Amino acid sequence: MDPSHSNITLNDSYDYYNNLYDYNSTDDYENGSSVDFFYVLTCIIISVGFPVTLMAIYAVFSLLRKDHVAPIYVINLLISDLMQLCCMIANVVECLLACKIVFYIYHIGLMASVCFMVCIALERYLAIAWPLWYRHKRTIKISVVVCVVVWAIPVAYTFFGVFWNDEHFLFGIFLLLPFPLLIFFFGATIKALSAAISVPSEEKQRIVGLLILVLLIYTLLFLPSAILALAGNFQNNFVFINVSFLLVKLSPLADLFMYVFLRKGAVNKLLASVCCCRTDHSDISRSTMNDKNTVSSL
Numbered sequence: 001m002d003p004s005h006s007n008i009t010l011n012d013s014y015d016y017y018n019n020l021y022d023y024n025s026t027d028d029y030e031n032g033s034s035v036d037f038f039y040v041l042t043c044i045i046i047s048v049g050f051p052v053t054l055m056a057i058y059a060v061f062s063l064l065r066k067d068h069v070a071p072i073y074v075i076n077l078l079i080s081d082l083m084q085l086c087c088m089i090a091n092v093v094e095c096l097l098a099c100k101i102v103f104y105i106y107h108i109g110l111m112a113s114v115c116f117m118v119c120i121a122l123e124r125y126l127a128i129a130w131p132l133w134y135r136h137k138r139t140i141k142i143s144v145v146v147c148v149v150v151w152a153i154p155v156a157y158t159f160f161g162v163f164w165n166d167e168h169f170l171f172g173i174f175l176l177l178p179f180p181l182l183i184f185f186f187g188a189t190i191k192a193l194s195a196a197i198s199v200p201s202e203e204k205q206r207i208v209g210l211l212i213l214v215l216l217i218y219t220l221l222f223l224p225s226a227i228l229a230l231a232g233n234f235q236n237n238f239v240f241i242n243v244s245f246l247l248v249k250l251s252p253l254a255d256l257f258m259y260v261f262l263r264k265g266a267v268n269k270l271l272a273s274v275c276c277c278r279t280d281h282s283d284i285s286r287s288t289m290n291d292k293n294t295v296s297s298l
Contacts (some may be wrong), residue, residue, distance in 0.1 A: 026067045038242075049085050050085045052256055057082070076147050077112075077116040077117065084106055087102045087105055089100045101223075107171075109154075112153075115148050115270065119146060122181075123186035124210060128196060168230075176223075182215050182279070186211045189208075193207065209260070213261065224247055
């Protein structure tokens with residue numbers, strides 16, 4: 001892609017990103033070490049993420065009840081991750097005939113995952129801050145409609161992005177918009193939880209843990225890509241490009257931890273295991289100190 005072009009179309013974006021994802025081309029790198037690293041990392045992510053994501057979808061689907069609609073958004077989030085993993089597989093096996101379609105599907109899944117993270121945070125906020133309204137409005141039908149709208153947004157973006165002059169800037173705005181929303185939902189939910197006496201402590205831990213996880217995943221994994229897209233100067237900063245792509249590739253694995261904060265009792269088990277590890281470590285330290293004291297006394 002010619003760096004002198006000031007107007008960047010979706011096809012230009014495709015050519016540039018495809019060069020970065022092409023593991024057999026080292027033209028854009030000083031040596032092949034970066035290419036080998038990305039290839040190995042992608043294979044590891046696929047090997048771990050694909051089967052575990054399928055199991056997570058089945059496990060979260062089993063939690064779906066008529067009075068519990070939160071897993072619907074998590075299921076769709078995992079489906080978007082599955083789309084990204086399938087595109088990684090197609091890229092690794094060099095699916096050249098469908099490479100452009102793979103590029104579009106990958107970014108649709110990427111944008112959909114960001115949207116569903118906002119839906120998860122919004123659902124938790126409504127459940128705590130507006131419990132009466134949420135209790136009457138939380139139905140699977142409404143959640144399905146929301147999911148259809150969310151999937152339509154990245155599809156429409158991809159379609160209209162072909163005719164947009166500065167597609168990178170538009171993509172950066174799309175990724176950056178959820179940031180203030182996630183911060184607002186997190187702060188407002190924490191404030192509402194502090195005044196919610198009827199909410200059990202375990203439920204509070206699961207809600208807070210889920211919101212912290214969503215905010216961390218977005219901030220650490222997606223925000224660098226938003227900054228990169230808004231910066232505009234792609235060709236002269238390969239280090240930041242590689243880091244941002246690396247973080248985005250890790251998002252399907254990070255999303256799997258949401259299952260911990262959906263299942264009742266999972267948080268307590270996790271905290272108990274951590275406390276046990278700390279207790280065992282403390283016991284070992286005390287035992288070692290006692291042995292030293294005994295030896296010194298002898």
